[in-house]
Amino acid sequence: MTAPPRAERILALLDCLGEGEGSARDLLRRLGLPEQQLRSVQRDLRTLCDRGLLERSPAGRYRRPVRAVSLNPVEALAVYSAARMLYHHAAEYNEHYLRAMEKLSRQLPDRARRVAVLANEAYRARPNGEASRTFELAAQAWLEGRVLRCAYHSLQKVTPVELAIYFIELSPQNRQAYAIGVNRLKEGGRPFVYRLSRMREAALLADRCEIPEDFHPLQFLANAWGIMPGEPVRVELFFSPQVRDRVRETHLGQSAEIRVLASGHTRVVLTVGGWKELLPWVLGWGGEVEVLEPPALREAVAQAHAAGARVYGAS
Template identity: 55%
Template sequence: MNLDSDLPKSERLIRLLETLQYAQASPRDLLRRLQLPEHKLRSVQRDLKLLIERGDVERLPDNTYRRVRHGRTRLNPAEALAVYSAARLLFHHAAEYNEHYLSALEKLASDLPEPARTIALRANRSYRERPNRNISRGVELAAQAWLSQRYLRCRYQRPGKRPLDLELAIYFVEIGAQNRAAYAIGVNRAYPGSGIRVYKIGRMRDLTILPDAYTIPEDFDALQYLSGAWGIMTGPPIRVVLEFSANVAERVYEERLGCLVEPPHTLEDGRVRLTLEVGGWLELVPWVLGWGQSVEVKAPQELRAYVADQVRGAAGLYAQELHPAGAV
């Protein structure tokens, strides 16, 4: 929000109240939030004093201010946990500062009971210090293009390949379950016939929302489209069979996996077999490798060979420690 230095005082007071509706902020925080010049600090302090006298704002012991709220919404414990969890997930997803994300975090925190509210407010203050590398601006533009159903033009920076020109009709924006990165799912009209594809928003450059509109097909079901994905990538279904050592059996049963073909099965020797069906196994590899020697890939053979190659490569990095020079 950008305030002109000649903005009438009445308008400035309204903007201050809007900002303090869900946030706690010091006078200098408010300068930053409202993008006011440094010489307006005294004006903000006078405005806050007036709002306190009117009973609209209260000053807290740490010299921050917040709006006095009457008739707070009461959340039961389950509702409070759901809101708190949403705030924490958003905090972890938002790797860099964005004014809109901060506003959402503040609104989520505002109705939480203690001690959850204090933790959320501390996280919000920490979030304000994060850098802004304009990746969040890309997420903002992609969301705006999706919600207004306008084409998004950009250059898509593919690792190790030349950039791809996109004019994207976004059907859905998703947060990756494994890496918490933002993805746009849609059709690139710059390459007719390419079909629905998944694009990582963080790889988009020079984003522009075009004036021409598109319509999302009525039969497009985003959840169905992603139903076979381990993370975000889709493709023909592939059956994956994994067998876990008996010493990790309890941990395996604790996993909540949406791609199970059948419930986990305990073998006679205590090992646990998982049978999954995923739309491509590449995203599954980091999870499999994370189990170390406690898991064996039984199928498909391509995944088994890939994991074996990764394990051999990792062992090579530690060859000196495994076989020190001069050891017998």
């Protein structure tokens, strides 16, 4: 490979560090330069630091100087929360995710930025595998209006999918990413929900796809407890007095009916798109809640508690 002129290399270094921070070796890799160019890159970085265009951390990482921002405390907390959510959501390392977190981190005041930068360093150590690549392809398919092909590994079977993605959503329950769209290999043309971590052998097709103008993503998920829509089901729960305050603190949706009875119990009525996503949440309350409706959810909870009792030898 022919080495680029120094001026061109310096501009490329500044461009790279406009999207995040990195060591000299990181930058060598990002620029696609050979190993023998490492000393030249290090010399360029020292020059840029001397000119005040870059700063070097004690750990040997370079970055653009942090500019003053005009976020008020609540705005700063919102940006910080977004960076932390990215960190918790991404189980595998992805360079694009890291750059996004670094961009968010640079906007934060010192105290919040310190935590965010430490999280970015920890994120760098995560493994990089197929899930990261799948997420990249799914994002590209959605934003470019192209079809994503994959083998979808559900809990029951493996299904070929050619997916026109309408939107990508994170579940508020498990922080997993899901693609909502139409599998053109399946009859009916109805949108379904596909978990990205269950996609294998993903590939981007040249075929274009359009999102129907009358499709509204928020309406599609309007009655979902997490990410799965379905036929509305009425759920009635009866919480013990011991958890009254915890129930009051829990966000149950705007349509939830919550009433504290004279006995101290709390009666909650929800309407959700199917009860199966609700099951782990109900079980998390242990014996502090009784399911009154629907009968199928009540039976599922009873069976789960009975199985747990057998595991621990309880009568």
